[in-house]
């Protein structure tokens with residue numbers, strides 16, 4: 001069997017997605033997500049202009065060999081653009097492999113290790129009361145875990161709140177303008193507010209729901225240590241991205257000061273970004289996922305390393321990862337021994353229509369379908385109705401105008 005075509009589809013059913021579609025001489029096709037929020041066209045060009053011609057003629061079933069061919073062949077290894085492009089190809093090849101074998105991909109990864117994939121939703125609110133109410137709504141809908149973010153008094157915008165749509169649709173899209181929107185940040189206001197938020201959430205929702213919070217890389221190690229300590233009485237499942245991801249020594253400081261579990265990894269693109277954090281057990285959950293960490297082939301290697309050290313998976317699943325990535329992540333989640341939690345933000349109906357899929361939500365879990373491959377596709381006609389729209393992620397400044405982390 002040979003690869004005959006590698007097509008790259010860019011579509012914007014509410015937000016931009018890049019999809020790799022690989023066709024073989026036997027007519028089998030596979031899809032892979034290659035979306036890198038705010039930098040979509042760089043990956044599309046990498047695929048179209050650099051990889052497509054190298055892939056035509058190759059055996060699609062040689063997934064591992066192709067992965068190394070693309071990784072080593074780049075010479076300029078790693079980095080989000082390269083690894084997202086490799087991920088798109090790798091995911092499409094696993095889809096083809098499943099279809100050729102007549103098996104859902106999770107079967108090829110070792111088979112079912114659990115009944116379903118426990119997910120967490122995103123609760124948010126303009127006030128603490130609204131955030132508590134939103135979290136309660138998720139629990140009513142059957143979710144067992146909720147991430148909670150709320151607006152910070154005195155700040156006009158806060159990460160995780162607002163955007164195109166929030167409560168009501170469970171959707172949230174930060175990339176809203178061609179030129180980045182500028183937000184204002186105040187660490188003291190945030191550190192003062194966040195323990196109060198979780199005090200209220202626990203008081204109203206009781207001790208059992210699993211609670212999470214995303215700091216989005218905004219604290220110094222010592223500030224994060226203070227927050228982790230103050231949140232200890234509220235027993236979070238995890239505190240996410242407390243410090244900038246490139247500041248790995250910061251995690252050691254944090255670990256020495258708090259028992260609040262730590263999760264990180266959504267911006268990591270390879271095993272080398274998290275190897276130290278895993279080996280030294282500085283984190284509890286590794287949040288890499290298929291599309292930004294080199295596809296199913298490489299993600300599996302990361303999770304296998306993590307399993308040796310009792311670190312669990314917690315894959316990123318924001319809506320800027322397409323349903324193709326989500327489907328692929330669910331196959332991995334279903335099969336690995338050290339699954340922790342999967343993030344789940346519902347895509348819009350327009351996005352779901354462009355990417356028909358068989359996974360479904362039930363009883364707080366997502367369930368993969370049983371058809372061969374990934375169980376997801378792209379509707380090319382519908383995709384063509386939504387041309388690319390330039391959109392960037394926001395930037396953040398301190399009150400005095402200093403550039404900060406978004």
Ligand code: GCO
Nearest residue numbers: 037214216266317318320343
């Ligand atoms: C999350 C993430 C997202 C990112 C987004 C950037 O935990 O879901 O932090 O909300 O901000 O994926 O493109």
Ligand code: MG
Nearest residue numbers: 214240241266
């Ligand atoms: Mg996050």
